[in-house]
Amino acid sequence: QVQLVESGGGLVQAGGSLRLSCAASGRTFSAYAMGWFRQAPGKERELVAAISWSGGRTYYTDSVKGRFTISRDNAKNTVFLQMINLKPEDTAVYYCAASTEVVGPVRLYNYDYWGQGTQVTVSS
Numbered sequence: 666q667v668q669l670v671e672s673g674g675g676l677v678q679a680g681g682s683l684r685l686s687c688a689a690s691g692r693t694f695s696a697y698a699m700g701w702f703r704q705a706p707g708k709e710r711e712l713v714a715a716i717s718w719s720g721g722r723t724y725y726t727d728s729v730k731g732r733f734t735i736s737r738d739n740a741k742n743t744v745f746l747q748m749i750n751l752k753p754e755d756t757a758v759y760y761c762a763a764s765t766e767v768v769g770p771v772r773l774y775n776y777d778y779w780g781q782g783t784q785v786t787v788s789s
Contacts, residue, residue: 667691667763667778674759674783677751681787685746687761687780695719695739698764698774701746703757703785713759714746715771724772728754751787758782 673685685701700715714735715724723735734747744761760783762776 667694667697669761669763669778669780671759671761671780671783674785676786676788679751679753679787679789681751682747682749683751683785685748685759685761685783685785687744687746689742689744689763691742694742694763696765696767697778698766698771699735699737699744700762700764700771700774700776701735701744702760702762702776703755704760704782705754705757708757710760712772715774716744717771718767722771724770748785751785753787753789755785756787757785759785 668690671687698717701713702710703713704710716735732750737744761780763778764774764776766774
C-alpha cells in the first residue's frame with residue numbers, strides 16, 4: 666500500500682503560479698504511476714496530468730497543456746505539479762493518486778490509492 670499527502674494548494678490571482686506536492690509513504694513509490702486529478706464544485710473529477718513510474722511518459726489534459734508540468738522525484742517519494750498562468754477555471758480540489766499499472770497510455774490507468782486533496786482557488 667501507499668499513503669499520499671498533498672500540499673501546496675492555496676489562493677492565487679489569475680496569472681499566478683503554484684506548485685503542488687504529493688508525498689508518498691512506503692518504499693515502492695517508484696513502482697507506481699502517479700496522477701493529479703481535480704474536482705470543481707458541481708463537476709466530475711478529471712485527470713489533469715499523469716506520469717509513468719519512470720517519468721518517461723506523461724499526459725496532460727488539453728486545458729492545462731503548456732501551463733502545468735508533472736514531475737517526480739523517486740528518491741524523495743514525491744510527485745509534483747507545477748502550475749503557471751493559472752486561470753479561475755483551474756479552481757478545484759486537487760488530488761494525487763497512485764496506479765500499479767505499468768503498460769499502455771498513462772491517461773487510461775486505473776488508480777488505486779488517493780490523497781485527501783488540496784484546495785486551489787484562482788481569483789479573477
